[in-house]
Amino acid sequence: MSSMLVCLYNGEQILMAWASIERHILIFNDQWMIRKRGRFFSHYLPLIVIVSYVFVFYIYVLFIFECENISAYNFPVCNAYPCYQDNSILGIWDFSVNNLLTGFLVAFISIALLIRVIRRKQHLNSMA
Numbered sequence: 763m764s765s766m767l768v769c770l771y772n773g774e775q776i777l778m779a780w781a782s783i784e785r786h787i788l789i790f791n792d793q794w795m796i797r798k799r800g801r802f803f804s805h806y807l808p809l810i811v812i813v814s815y816v817f818v819f820y821i822y823v824l825f826i827f828e829c830e831n832i833s834a835y836n837f838p839v840c841n842a843y844p845c846y847q848d849n850s851i852l853g854i855w856d857f858s859v860n861n862l863l864t865g866f867l868v869a870f871i872s873i874a875l876l877i878r879v880i881r882r883k884q885h886l887n888s889m890a
Contacts, residue, residue, distance in 0.1 A: 765844040772860040773816040779864040782871040
């Protein structure tokens with residue numbers, strides 16, 4: 763059960779990072795959404811790629827990758843993380859890319875958007 767929750771949480775976090783990037787597109791490059799081709803490449807294709815990546819990665823690590831969760835009942839939290847995180851490559855990839863990078867992207871891109879909006883507003887007020 764905890765493995766599925768990790769999958770859902772990380773998938774949501776990756777989608778949130780893309781949503782942060784897409785806000786820039788919607789606010790400052792809205793002309794990309796006018797034509798069907800631009801809308802496909804700037805909205806639908808990234809969503810298809812992200813959902814496919816999350817689906818394939820977590821199907822692989824949860825159902826195909828061979829490992830066994832070890833339940834140690836003498837610890838305060840039994841079976842606290844999925845067993846694929848014991849693998850050095852998958853564990854580091856999942857933690858660094860699917861957790862850390864997406865969290866930093868959401869924070870950085872949101873702050874960048876706020877700064878960009880404030881500067882645009884100051885620029886438009888100075889022109890008036």
